[in-house]
Amino acid sequence: MPASCNNPGLRPLRIPIMKKLRNLIQGPTAMAALAGVVAAAVVLAVAELLGAFFTARATPLIALGSTFIDFTPSWLKDFAIATFGTNDKVALFVGMGVTIAVLACVMGVVAYRKWALGVLGVLFMGAVIVASVVTRAGVGAIDAVPSVVGTFAGLLALRFLINRLQGLKAWPEAPAGDPARPATSRRRFFAAAGITAAAAGLAATGGRLLGAARSNILQARDALQLPSPAKAAPAVPAGVQSPVPGVAPWVTPNDDFYRIDTALSVPEIDVADWELRVHGMVEEEVRLTFQDLLDADLIESHVTLTCVSNPVGGNLAGNAKWLGLPLREVLKRAKPKDGADMVLSTSVDGFSASTPLEVLQDDRDAMLAIGMNDEPLPLEHGYPVRMVVPGLYGFVSATKWVVDLEVTRFADSTAYWTDRGWSERGPIKTMARVDVPKSFAKVPAGKVAVGGTAWAQTRGITKVEIQVDNEDWVEAELSTEASLVTWRQWSYQWDAAPGPHYIKVRATDGSGEVQTDQRADPVPDGASGWQSVMVTVE
Numbered sequence: 001m002p003a004s005c006n007n008p009g010l011r012p013l014r015i016p017i018m019k020k021l022r023n024l025i026q027g028p029t030a031m032a033a034l035a036g037v038v039a040a041a042v043v044l045a046v047a048e049l050l051g052a053f054f055t056a057r058a059t060p061l062i063a064l065g066s067t068f069i070d071f072t073p074s075w076l077k078d079f080a081i082a083t084f085g086t087n088d089k090v091a092l093f094v095g096m097g098v099t100i101a102v103l104a105c106v107m108g109v110v111a112y113r114k115w116a117l118g119v120l121g122v123l124f125m126g127a128v129i130v131a132s133v134v135t136r137a138g139v140g141a142i143d144a145v146p147s148v149v150g151t152f153a154g155l156l157a158l159r160f161l162i163n164r165l166q167g168l169k170a171w172p173e174a175p176a177g178d179p180a181r182p183a184t185s186r187r188r189f190f191a192a193a194g195i196t197a198a199a200a201g202l203a204a205t206g207g208r209l210l211g212a213a214r215s216n217i218l219q220a221r222d223a224l225q226l227p228s229p230a231k232a233a234p235a236v237p238a239g240v241q242s243p244v245p246g247v248a249p250w251v252t253p254n255d256d257f258y259r260i261d262t263a264l265s266v267p268e269i270d271v272a273d274w275e276l277r278v279h280g281m282v283e284e285e286v287r288l289t290f291q292d293l294l295d296a297d298l299i300e301s302h303v304t305l306t307c308v309s310n311p312v313g314g315n316l317a318g319n320a321k322w323l324g325l326p327l328r329e330v331l332k333r334a335k336p337k338d339g340a341d342m343v344l345s346t347s348v349d350g351f352s353a354s355t356p357l358e359v360l361q362d363d364r365d366a367m368l369a370i371g372m373n374d375e376p377l378p379l380e381h382g383y384p385v386r387m388v389v390p391g392l393y394g395f396v397s398a399t400k401w402v403v404d405l406e407v408t409r410f411a412d413s414t415a416y417w418t419d420r421g422w423s424e425r426g427p428i429k430t431m432a433r434v435d436v437p438k439s440f441a442k443v444p445a446g447k448v449a450v451g452g453t454a455w456a457q458t459r460g461i462t463k464v465e466i467q468v469d470n471e472d473w474v475e476a477e478l479s480t481e482a483s484l485v486t487w488r489q490w491s492y493q494w495d496a497a498p499g500p501h502y503i504k505v506r507a508t509d510g511s512g513e514v515q516t517d518q519r520a521d522p523v524p525d526g527a528s529g530w531q532s533v534m535v536t537v538e
């Protein structure tokens with residue numbers, strides 16, 4: 001028997017701590033905290049259920065999260081994307097869930113000790129929710145109804161549970177077996193809390209199902225027949241795909257296309273309601289319906305989109321075939337006035353991007369896209385209409401769910417991310433990426449296939465070089481170039497000797513410029529530097 005077990009000095013110390021801990025966990029404070037959490041679940045669940053009949057973006061979690069995103073400083077956005085990638089929204093919801101749970105615990109305890117103070121706290125939180133709901137773009141005052149009703153339902157639930165709790169007198173000091181020991185009322189409290197929580201769960205699930213059933217946007221999208229383009233995309237030449245297995249497919253399937261946006265709940269737009277307003281510094285205000293787009297002479301072209309938040313070596317880039325109307329044609333009708341140098345595009349949910357006017361008028365075929373890889377745009381990629389502008393990062397050009405184009409001047413207006421510390425302009429930087437081998441891969445000695453992709457939209461890629469350790473730079477083999485606005489893949493057969501090695505890669509673009517080795521963070525206008533991949537050859 002270890003000596004410590006019969007050390008009498010330890011017992012008196014250990015038992016009070018254990019007892020205190022047990023009392024805390026089983027005591028009224030913890031139960032009050034639990035009541036708070038259950039009441040918060042009721043707030044959210046009732047709002048979710050009613051929310052099925054209102055704008056989806058108006059339920060408390062979505063509205064609070066969206067408001068949080070809008071106040072996210074650029075370093076935090078950058079950190080979130082760097083850490084969680086396209087899972088940044090999941091991370092946000094987890095963070096919000098924890099915060100709400102902690103606040104709810106506090107609220108429960110406060111309400112138990114002093115009911116009036118608890119009521120004030122709950123009403124204050126309700127007011128915060130309502131404020132974040134009604135300030136969302138495209139959300140009306142009526143959309144506050146689910147949150148208001150939810151808040152009062154939560155308050156009722158809290159009162160109900162705290163009544164149960166206050167039934168527990170002379171507790172927990174009463175010894176077991178003592179009739180004063182309120183084991184049954186304690187059980188009753190947990191039963192009440194459990195039933196309330198289960199009802200909240202049902203309401204939330206019901207709200208989800210009801211919301212999905214009431215939304216027929218997905219069916220409308222599936223039923224939509226895209227017209228054939230007046231000008232088809234140039235045929236993709238053979239040999240665009242790097243022969244190295246594991247390199248990203250040259251055309252990114254829609255399901256694998258990276259998604260970056262501030263929308264916590266994907267906007268649902270009925271094409272019958274969709275209208276694009278072109279206004280501002282124009283001779284002629286133009287309004288376009290979806291039918292106008294279907295009837296117009298559409299073009300089709302492959303364009304590689306890239307996100308400014310993409311770190312060196314990252315995968316926030318994708319290549320797709322887009323179908324749409326050249327923005328040039330839209331602007332021709334609107335006739336921009338002299339002095340205008342920017343188009344501020346705005347989405348239905350209040351995101352905006354500043355794009356140089358001349359970029360939308362030149363021959364790079366910037367478009368209002370309605371199709372992506374022979375399908376209507378997926379909901380999360382901007383259904384029914386988005387902008388696609390070759391050569392610019394998405395944050396200054398690729399507005400999804402676009403509904404408004406204001407012709408203006410950089411000096412007069414700013415866009416969503418510009419107001420949060422990012423650049424007002426965002427030409428895409430020349431970048432080469434290694435897809436194979438992966439960083440920290442172990443490969444057998446001998447011939448090792450190295451491959452990846454590179455992009456410099458509107459300039460094109462003319463050379464990709466790799467450097468192993470400190471050896472000379474050598475040219476990789478370029479895959480066929482499809483166009484200047486799509487990425488270009490590459491491959492290299494590396495004669496690998498055993499040991500650890502670093503493989504660096506850099507591209508040269510069509511203007512003759514070699515990709516800079518100057519490291520820059522994504523903020524404010526895109527990451528730069530050379531990717532370096534560590535590989536162990538065995």
Ligand SMILES: Nc1nc2c(c(=O)[nH]1)N[C@H]1C(S)=C(S)[C@@H](COP(=O)(O)O)O[C@H]1N2
Pocket residue numbers: 257258259260261262263305306307308347348351380381382393394395397398399400401
């Ligand atoms: N409405 C809206 N459009 C948006 C954004 C957004 O947050 N909201 N994000 C932009 C950014 S930063 C990028 S990189 C591209 C990404 O487009 P994708 O999600 O289709 O890949 O969309 C752009 N369009």
Ligand SMILES: [Mo]
Pocket residue numbers: 260306307308309393394395
């Ligand atoms: Mo982006």
